[in-house]
Amino acid sequence: MVQQVDGARRAPLNRDRVLRAAVALADNAGIETLSMRNLAQELGVVPMALYKHVANKEQLLDGMVDVVVGEIDPPVSGTDWKVGIRQRILSARKVLLQHPWASRVIESRPQPTPVVLDYLNSIVGMFRAGGFSVDLTHHVMHVLGSRVWGFTQELFPASPLPADPEKQEAMFHEMAGRYPHIAEIAMAAAHDEASVVGHSCDDQFEFEFAVDLLLDGFERLHEQGWTSTNRS
Amino acid sequence: MVQQVDGARRAPLNRDRVLRAAVALADNAGIETLSMRNLAQELGVVPMALYKHVANKEQLLDGMVDVVVGEIDPPVSGTDWKVGIRQRILSARKVLLQHPWASRVIESRPQPTPVVLDYLNSIVGMFRAGGFSVDLTHHVMHVLGSRVWGFTQELFPASPLPADPEKQEAMFHEMAGRYPHIAEIAMAAAHDEASVVGHSCDDQFEFEFAVDLLLDGFERLHEQGWTSTNRS
DNA sequence: ACCTGAACACCGTTCAAGT
DNA sequence: ACCTGAACACCGTTCAAGT
Numbered sequence: 056m057v058q059q060v061d062g063a064r065r066a067p068l069n070r071d072r073v074l075r076a077a078v079a080l081a082d083n084a085g086i087e088t089l090s091m092r093n094l095a096q097e098l099g100v101v102p103m104a105l106y107k108h109v110a111n112k113e114q115l116l117d118g119m120v121d122v123v124v125g126e127i128d129p130p131v132s133g134t135d136w137k138v139g140i141r142q143r144i145l146s147a148r149k150v151l152l153q154h155p156w157a158s159r160v161i162e163s164r165p166q167p168t169p170v171v172l173d174y175l176n177s178i179v180g181m182f183r184a185g186g187f188s189v190d191l192t193h194h195v196m197h198v199l200g201s202r203v204w205g206f207t208q209e210l211f212p213a214s215p216l217p218a219d220p221e222k223q224e225a226m227f228h229e230m231a232g233r234y235p236h237i238a239e240i241a242m243a244a245a246h247d248e249a250s251v252v253g254h255s256c257d258d259q260f261e262f263e264f265a266v267d268l269l270l271d272g273f274e275r276l277h278e279q280g281w282t283s284t285n286r287s
Numbered sequence: 288m289v290q291q292v293d294g295a296r297r298a299p300l301n302r303d304r305v306l307r308a309a310v311a312l313a314d315n316a317g318i319e320t321l322s323m324r325n326l327a328q329e330l331g332v333v334p335m336a337l338y339k340h341v342a343n344k345e346q347l348l349d350g351m352v353d354v355v356v357g358e359i360d361p362p363v364s365g366t367d368w369k370v371g372i373r374q375r376i377l378s379a380r381k382v383l384l385q386h387p388w389a390s391r392v393i394e395s396r397p398q399p400t401p402v403v404l405d406y407l408n409s410i411v412g413m414f415r416a417g418g419f420s421v422d423l424t425h426h427v428m429h430v431l432g433s434r435v436w437g438f439t440q441e442l443f444p445a446s447p448l449p450a451d452p453e454k455q456e457a458m459f460h461e462m463a464g465r466y467p468h469i470a471e472i473a474m475a476a477a478h479d480e481a482s483v484v485g486h487s488c489d490d491q492f493e494f495e496f497a498v499d500l501l502l503d504g505f506e507r508l509h510e511q512g513w514t515s516t517n518r519s
Numbered sequence: 520a521c522c523t524g525a526a527c528a529c530c531g532t533t534c535a536a537g538t
Numbered sequence: 539a540c541c542t543g544a545a546c547a548c549c550g551t552t553c554a555a556g557t
Binding site: 333335339 | 521
C-alpha cells in the first residue's frame, strides 16, 4: 500500500488519461520535454506502466494527434464548398495554435490514424459536394498540403531580437547589406505594426491570404472544367 | 602511432569533410542513423574529435543543410520572373530528391544560416526584378512556403502495401467503406498508372501542378495591381 | 596546448524476477 | 497473471586526466 506517493487517490490509468496528460505536458513544458519517463512521473506512475496503454512512443504521438484533431469543429452543413472548407481550415488553425507542438508532430507521423483519415475524408467530401471532379479534387488536396491542418511552413521563424537596441541596429544593417531583398520586405512589414525583422508578420493574415489565393485558384479551375488531360 | 586503425592515411579532419561525411551517412543509412558517435566512427575518429569542427549536433545539421542548398542551380539570368523562379524551384526539388532527409531537416532548423538566407534573398530578388511590389512579394513568399525548397508536405505518405493481394483487397474494401472520398480519389489516380492506394501519385506532377497554380495566382494579383490596402 | 577516455544525465524499451 | 525494478543499448555533451 505504498503506491500513492502524493497521498491523493489517483483515478486508474487508461489510454485517454495518458493521452490527455501527454497533450497537457507538451502544451505546458514543450514537446522536447515529453518523454515516456517524464510523462510517467507526471502521472505518478512507473514508466513501464504506460506501456499497458500505448504500445510505444510512436503510438503515444499518434494518440496525441488524434486528441488535437478531435478538437477541430465539425463541418458546417448547408454552406458553399468554399466558405465551408475555409471555415473548417480556420478552425483547424485555431486548434493548432493552442498546441504549438502539434504541427510538427502531425508532419512526423509516418502513417495516418483513422481519426486523421476521417478529417481528410471529410474535406475531400466537401470538394466533391461542391461539384469538383474526382480528378481535380485529388490535385487540389495535394496543393493544399499541410494547410488543411491550419499551418504553413514558416520560412523565417520568428527569432527573438537582441534586447540591446544598438545590437538590433547592427543586426539590421548587416541584413540590409547581405540580404537586401529580404531586408526590404521585412522593413515594409515592420512598418505596418511598429515591429522589426522576425516579428513583423501577421501570421493570421498570411495564412488567410494563402488559403484564399488557393481556394480562388481552385474555383477558377473548377469553373473552367479543368481535367488532367485538358490542362488549361 | 596507433591512431590509424584501418591502415589508410586519413586526410586531416576539417569542417567540410565532417559535413560531407554527415550528408553521405544520412543519404546512405538514413537520418535516424546519423549520430555524433556513428559519424565519428565513419570518419575513423573519436566522437569528441568532431566537436573541434562543429559546436554541437545542431550546427552539424545546419552545415548539412548548407551543403544541400549549395547544390541548387544558380539563377538563370535573362528570363521572365515566372520561368526563372519555376526553374530555380524545380532545381531545388531535384536536389532535395537526392537527399530525402533534407526537407525534414530544413524544416527543423530554428534559425536560417547565411547560405539559406542567400537562397531566399535571391528568390525574393527575382520577384522584385519581375516588377512585384515589396508588399506583394512579401506575401507570395509566405504562400510559397516550403515549396521554395522543392517539397510539399505529403498528406498521404506512401505506405508499403501488404504483398499478399488478398490482404490488399481487404484493405481496399475497408478504405472504401470508412473513407469513401479518399478511396475515390485514390482509385482514380491508381487508374492512370496500374498502381494502388498510397503508391498512386505522380509526385512530380503534383508538385508542378501546385507551383504553377501558385505562380499563376501570383501573376494575376501582380497584373491586377494588388496591394494589401486594396484587396481584390 | 591539445587530445581523448571516462563519465554524466539522459533516452525508449526489454526482460526477468518478484508478488 | 500482473506489475515493475533493473538492465540494455543507445544518445549528446562535459570534464578532467593524460600526453
